[in-house]
Amino acid sequence: MALPLPDVLKNGQQYMDSWPMQKQLFGLFPECRIIAATKFGFKVMPALAVMTVAIQLHFLGAEKLPQALTLGIFFLSLPVQGLIWLGLRSQKTLPPAMKSWYQEIYTKMQQQGCALEGLKSKPRFQELAMLLKTAFSELDKAFTKHLF
Structure with a gap:
């Protein structure tokens, strides 16, 4: 729709x-x-x-x-x-490759102790944007270099 x-x-x-x-x-x-x-x-x-x-x-x-x-x-x-x-x-829903990258970033951020919303089963680009914004604002530069 x-x-x-x-x-x-x-x-x-x-x-x-x-x-x-x-x-x-x-x-x-x-x-x-x-x-x-x-x-x-x-x-x-x-x-x-x-x-x-x-x-x-x-x-x-x-x-x-x-x-x-x-x-x-x-x-x-x-x-x-x-x-x-x-x-x-x-x-738009993330394509499969990007979805696995989203889940990988989510997992790494959780291990670092970031407070995150629940992991979405069908993440959209909006959820990716929020996750990346959180990663860049809360994590140090050394960690975010390893994400990319």
Whole structure:
């Protein structure tokens, strides 16, 4: 069953907030690049959209207003597309290889005495994000180097 768009956007925002932006993860997961691009887009795209519409109206005139607005809306939609991708990704079940890696990290963190939620039988990317965030915040750098 597909989630309604507001729920997907909310999940995307939560996933973006919970994903650890660590250099060790940039080569392993596209999330790091998508999150960086989405955050950049939220900062830059509104100004770019307004400038695009204003410049087109100035040089091409009011008769090109529909095209100018279409291009402005496109620029505004880019960071939203990032949130949608993140929201959908956060709810996907981990593939088998990644699931075993998730369980391995969970076990190692439990042995180190970390307080964790229960181990999920069908973990999603959101649970992986929370586990990795906990690993990077509570464990020392020597231990997290061995995870990757």
